[in-house]
Each structure stands twice: as structure tokens, then as C-alpha cells.
Amino acid sequence: MQPQKHILAFDDLPILLRQWLRSKAVIGPLARQDQPGFYYFDWIDPADADVERLAERLASGYVTTTIPPKKAFFPTRETLFNFAAAGPVVPKNEEHQEPFLLIGVHPCDLAALSLLDTAYAHPPADGPWRKRRSPATVVGIDCLPDQYCFCTSMETSGSRDACDLFLTPITSGFLAEIYSEKGKDLLRGIRTEPAQPRDIQEGEEFLHKKEAAITLSLQAGSEEFAEILDTVDLTEVWEQTAQRCYSCGSCNTTCPTCFCFDVEDTLDTNLTSGRRYRSWGSCQLLEFTLLAGGANTRGERRQRVAHRWYRKFLYLYKQFGHSFCTGCGRCSRACTADINIVDVSNDLIKRAKEKR
């Protein structure tokens, strides 16, 4: 859909934010008090929201959050249902899902939400994801890259997937692209001007400048990389990477497209009621594929390291037609062993080409 494009004055964003906070629950990027310069997505308390600072943050391009915004729809730990251990009742989880607004999502993370929409909609669709996701409204915003970003290689730098409204800061204000009725509704009550050709051009220049600032790149496209992983024996790279990896799982935890989970029951202290919950899983942990009797199909670290690449760049690529990597760089930023996904991938690509 060709979006309608409007100009939203910078001064109007705080007004708009206040309006949004009054009408809906809002999740957006907040500054970490404990770690200046780092951000996290969370509910914004309408009572003491600093909308001026938030607007400023959105206008100036905050750096990527450590934990991706997928947690708005797939909480790190979520109750599937409550139960009474002794009695026959399994009440549905009564937590009511109000439609909410997720704001300030960068293009790579919009692409990730769309990938998760695809994966979780694959039959049978995941109910808990759908319950939160379908009534939500998403506002995207353009960003400035750092040295870990490689969205251009994954073709997500200009993504407008999964968003209802997208904002790009330009000289005359925000270039606001409207992608849905919900997105249009968000601008109601604020006077916006239709964007002029030079505004639109400035928006494009913003994207080009951003793309030019990205320093990392994968040396193969998604299709070629999938083919390499499928056909070439790259054991030596897995082994070398495994020698550095701690199997800490941070790469999974920070990834916006990882969607595996663990399910567990917990009993309340009264021992008669409890709940079943799911929490984010990690294929890098040894227990992930533990089988009966202590055997393990990925008991060796190199197998787990390899699986992360195979799953993202081959299996899910084959299943859904997209690599499940957006180039956000979070896994590389988070890795305590300084394992950079681009370096390893390029090493794989280089060795594969040598072997041919």
C-alpha cells in the first residue's frame, strides 16, 4: 500500500504522545537509569511520563535497545493458564488484553515483528501471540546505525513491515507515513500538512545516509548463504566459534526473531493452585535438546553454535522464504565472547567459496 505522507511538526509530537497516553496503554523506548545511553521497551506510566524527553529521544534516534520490542507480544515470562491442582477447574488465563500502542520501533525491529507474525501464524497459530498482537497499533521510527548494524545486508533498513504509522525526522518535522486506518487515527486531532516532494526526498535521503553509515556487510545474499549452509561442510568454523562461545544464550535472549520457548508449571505455596507459564528458550543452552536418559542431540557446543546459523539462515529461510535475521546486531553487541555474527558468517562464506 502506498502510504499517505504528512508532516507532523516537532512541537506537536509531545501533544500527540499525551493524547496517545490518555487513550491507550503505551509501550515505548525508555532510558535506563542504571546505564546511561541504554534503552529498554516498557509500559509508559501516563502519570509521570516525561513526554518532552520521549519526543526528543524519538526525534534524535535512540540506539537499539538491548532487549527487542517483541516482548510486548511475547513476554519474557507469560502465564498460559492457571490451574487448581486438586480440583477439576482449569480457568482460562483471565488477564484481559486491552489494545495497546507500541511506539518507537526501528525498521529492523518492524521486520522482526513481521517475521514473528509469519512464524506464529503458521498453522496452528500461536494464540497468546495473536491475542496481544492483533489489537495492537505499532508506530515505527527511523534510526541511526552503530558499528554492529548490518540491516542493509538483510534488506531491512527501509522496512515498514508491521507498522501502522512511521516517522522519519526531517527539517520541517516528522515525515509521517500512514500505513493503516489505525495509523491514520493516531494523527487525529493534530493539524498535519501533506508532505511536499522535497519532504519526501528528504525522507529518502535520511534512509540513504543511514545506509551509507553502515559499515558491516554480509558477503552473500540470503539465498546464496542458505545454499552454502545447506551444501558445504563448515565444521572447522563451528569448532573455532565454539571454542570462544560460553553457551550463555545472550544471543538468543536479545534476538528480535528468536521465538523458541520453555514451558513449566509452578505451584503456589498453598500447593493446591498454580500456573503454567512459558518463558523465552535458548538453543545455545545444553538443556534445550536434552533427551531421555541424559542423551543430547546437540550435546556438543559446536552443534549448538551451528544450529543458530542453520535455523536463522537455512531452515526458517526454507520454511518461510526469509532469513530469520534482520541485521540488528543485538547478538553481537550482547556477546560476552565478542562473537560477531557478521564476522562468523563471512568466515563461513569465505571458506565455502574456497572449497568450491
Added chain:
Amino acid sequence: MVVPGLEVPVDYIPQQVDVLNVIDEAPGVKILALTAPQGKMTFVAGQFVQISVFGYGEAPFTICSSPSQSDSFDICVSAVGRVSNALHRLKPGDRVGVRGPLGHGFPLEQVLGRDLFFVAGGTGMACLRSVIADCRENLSDYGRLIIANGVKTPAKRLFAADLQLWHDDVRTELHETVDTPDASWQGRVGVVPDIIKDVDFDPHNTVAFVVGPPVVFRFAAQNFLNKGVEEKDIYFSLERRFQCGVGKCGHCQVNDLYVCQNGPVFSYSELKSRSEAVEATLPDN
């Protein structure tokens, strides 16, 4: 392709059913009869259910009763961990949670008219009993029904009454073996895949269904292939530790396949190039 029912989102909430009966089948193994959710259980032999004991968790078990029985169904449970031990403590009248039937069972429609060779190793018969019952109820649809059952010791034989029935019935050919005999055992001693070597059968018209630990898979596949059975005609039912049972949580992934959703029954031709299918190692750290 949209499979009917799959467009309904899964909320992971089990239905509650009653435990009708509990039978001590062998040391550490019990058979639980459960009421069918909403009064009716329609399934293909080889499909599994996710069974919950609330507070302990959920685990997959193959339905071991015949598909023709629909108002209740049986599962055969080895006590190995949290859920299975909790199941062993249940009495008639207790309640458990059920999701399913899930996954793909044995492809009986594709093997009509063929000779069927069933190989169960260890507790594998828990998974094969349903499909054997189904075939016996529709004898005219198949050729020979050859059954090989191998357990560690005679005490570990499951479904002794069925084994006796299959032994006595001229239309089923039962071969049994144990690894370690005791004074009660008159029969064969040795590993179950060796039975494949010793039975005379037509490899081109035979379809194999194998359930057992990885070592049984390996040698059964080898022996069937040596006899000339085609790769696509050798089927295995794989076990992994499931969490979601519907292709979402990633725990059961064997390379690009989800055992819970694409299986648990797979042909050897699907598995042979997939390194994670039978390769399991003990932990390196």
C-alpha cells in the same frame, strides 16, 4: 494447504479428562485408561497426546489403544521423570489434562495391500500396539503382519496378553527376543534388529514400522536395507522432549523438521540426510 482444525489458534490449555483405570503392566510401566475429551477421540494410530498433571507439567505419550475405540483411550507410561512419575501415582477418578491428538501417525493409507513388518525395541510396543490393533481389525487391507518385539528381560515385556493373542493367531507372525533371559524364558535371546535378518520376507512388498531407542533404529534400518527394503518404506517414530507439541517452541527440532508437527513418524528417506535424527551424544561439559 490448510489442514482442517489447524487454522484455530492453539492456546496451550488442555482439556480435562478422568482416569478410568490404571493397570500395572510391567515394573515401572503402567497403562492408564482415560476418558476421551468431549466424549470422542478420533485419531490415526501413531499420533500422540500431550498429557498434563497440573503442577508437574506436560509430556507426550502415544495413544496405545485402537483407533476404533473412541469414547476412551489408553496410554502406556514408563516412569522416568516428573510427569510420568506423577501419572503413576494417579487412581481411577483422578483427572489429567489432554491436548491432542497431535502430529502425524503411521501412513496406513499409503501401504494398503503391502506386507507390514513391525519392530519394537525396549518400550517401543507402547507406540506400535495401536497400529497393530488397527491392522488386525482391517486384515483384508494388508498382506502379512510380522511383529518383532525385543526387550531387555522377560519381566519388561509389555502387553503380554496381546503378545499371546498375536502368537496364537495364525494371521499375525510374532517373533520375540530378550537381551538377558531368566529361568522363565524359553525363547530367543539377542537384539531385536537381528530378527529382521532371520525372517524370510519379500523386501519389495514390505513396509517396516520401527520404534525403539536410537541403536535399534540404526541396526533395524541397516538390516532392512540389506534385505532390499526401500528407504521410503522404512518408517520410524522418533522421541524428543516436547514442550509445545505444535511446532512452535523449537525443542524437538531435528535439523529443519519438527518431530511434533512433521512427525513423530518419519520415513528413513526423510531422516537419512538429517544429522540430528539418530545422532545423540553425551554432554561434553
